[in-house]
Amino acid sequence: MNEKEAQLIEASIDLFAQEGFWNTPTARIAKHAGVATGTLFNYFESKDVLIDAVYRQLKQEWKTYLLAGYPQDGTLKERVEHIWFRHIDWGLHFPLRYSLMMQLKLSDLVSHEMQQSQEAELAFAYEMIVQGIAAxxxxxxxxxxxxxxxxxxxxxxxxxxxxxxLSGMPLTRHITQGFEIFWQGVTP
Amino acid sequence: MNEKEAQLIEASIDLFAQEGFWNTPTARIAKHAGVATGTLFNYFESKDVLIDAVYRQLKQEWKTYLLAGYPQDGTLKERVEHIWFRHIDWGLHFPLRYSLMMQLKLSDLVSHEMQQSQEAELAFAYEMIVQGIAAxxxxxxxxxxxxxxxxxxxxxxxxxxxxxxLSGMPLTRHITQGFEIFWQGVTP
DNA sequence: AAATTTAGATTGATTGGTCAGTCATTACTG
DNA sequence: CAGTAATGACTGACCAATCAATCTAAATTT
Known part of the structure; x- marks a missing residue:
């Protein structure tokens, strides 16, 4: 990925998360990324395409973060718990990214194709559940x-x-307790 | 509430839910409500004020629906279960309203004051939980x-x-099972 | 090594279209 | 007929996307 392209996506994440998609003109995105307005459209055919790229980037960063240190051979509970911790960790470390990802999910701004292709990347989670039920x-x-x-x-x-x-001990306790509530609910 | 005012809110709900807030010009709302563009601004100072009114209306309808037949003197489980059933019922009966209410919740379009005043209306639910914990x-x-x-x-x-x-039996089963999962999780 | 050509990237002023909100005029209503 | 409500053409602001002009640096020639 080109450097300017990356800057444009980064600027978009910043501005979309803070001002919302409909309140951030392409001109401001370009300025924030340190390029001219025209340059944006050299890299992204339209504003709609840009938002797809933003979404893909967020989902990919998120997935990478989730899977870091994933205990491939742990018990089911260990694996689910790992995802639980990592997700919350991500949300707290990158609040702008997190809130933008949430908003995009509901918003109809992301193309259907992009939604699907990103969902397909989560097949491993589905598999995990299927096996958990079977067992x-x-x-x-x-x-x-x-x-x-x-x-x-x-x-x-x-x-x-x-x-x-929350942070420190209270945070850890909250995360653990949240997981226990979930686990108690979905476990026979 | 004036009849035209009600029509305008109704039209807004329809269009906002289907096209999104940013894609529905005030002119279209007025047309859909059967009035002139200027009339809209006789009843609502601005588009922002209109959306506050829409939100208030949705929340109020929702709350009324939730509380119909509320078993004031039932057990805690019965009361929580009642809310559970009624909420899902509402979501399935009024999918447009439901999806709009969800979207508005995250969107920052509703004024802070309106958000708060509507949240205050749910104090009874909070009370219920406090008592459940105490007991x-x-x-x-x-x-x-x-x-x-x-x-x-x-x-x-x-x-x-x-x-x-879902509908009919499978729906009922789904609702009941969902509640059991929840209940099992939050119960000692 | 300097001069020249070429291809591609970058720029930002401009355009064409959209829309919230206005207000002078018209239509009701009691 | 006075007062109130309704109307819709209009305005000013905004913005996505364009594109002719300019810049950059690599390739080629002298």
């Missing part, structure tokens, strides 16, 4: 629903930690 | 966090039911 370690429900519950609880945990500025 | 019927966590978990799971349940077009 009797998770309650027998549609894996898609369990995945959604997992994610929903995660969002709640992050937004609570953010709202209450 | 040892719920695990000992910050009531605010339990509330957030409750809501997050509810969203997951609605979006799953919507995505899979």
């Amino acid at each position: 009797g370690e998770l309650i027998d429900t549609d894996p898609a629903y369990l995945g959604q519950i997992f994610y929903a609880q995660l969002e709640a945990a992050v937004s609570y930690a953010t709202d209450h500025n | 040892g019927e719920l695990i000992d966590t910050d009531p605010a966090y339990l509330g957030q978990i409750f809501y997050a799971q509810l969203e997951a349940a609605v979006s799953y039911a919507t995505d899979h077009n």
Whole structure:
């Protein structure tokens, strides 16, 4: 990826997260990235294409962060717990990125194709759930629903930690307790 | 509330939910409501004020729906379960309204004052949780966090039911099971 | 090694279109 | 007929996207 392209995406993340997509003119993005307005359109066909690129970048950073140190051969609980911790960690380390990713999810701004291609990257999580159910370690429900519950609880945990500025021990306790609540719910 | 005012809010809900706030010009809202563009601004000082009115209306309808048949003197579980069922019911009966309410929640379009005043209306739910914890019927966590978990799971349940077009028996089973997962998680 | 050509990247003023909000005029209504 | 509500053409501001001009640096020639 070109350096200017990366700067433009970075500037977009900053501005979209702080001002919202509809309130940030392409001219401001270009300025914030230190290039001319025309340059933006050399790299991205349109503003819509730019937002797809932003979304892809966020999702990829996020996924990479989640998988760092993933205990491939751990127990199911260990693996799920790892994702739980890493996700919350990411949300607290990169609040702008996190809130933008959340907003984009609901917003219809990201193309259908991009949404799908990014979702496909999470197949491993789905597999994990399927196996957990097969092994009797998770309650027998549609894996898609369990995945959604997992994610929903995660969002709640992050937004609570953010709202209450948790850090240090209280944060660790909150994360652990949140996970236990989730685990107790989906475990026979 | 004036009839035209109500029509304008109704039209806004329709269009905002389907096209998004930023893609629906005030002119189209007025047309859809059967009035002239100028009339809209007789009733709402600006587009921003209109969206506040839309939000208030949605929240109020929602709250009314939730509380219909509320078992004031039932057990804690019965009361929570009632809210659970009614919320999902509302989401499935009024998908446009539901999705708009979700979007507005994250969007920063609703004024801070309106957000707060509507949140204050949910004090009864908070009270319920506090009492549940005091009585040892719920695990000992910050009531605010339990509330957030409750809501997050509810969203997951609605979006799953919507995505899979559930109805009849499968729907009932899904709702009940979702509640059991939640309840098992937050109960000692 | 200097001079010249070439291809591609960068620039930002400009354009064409959109839209929130206005206000002079018209239509009701009691 | 007075007062209130409704109308819709209009305005000023904003912005995505364009494109002719300019710059840069690599390639080629003298």
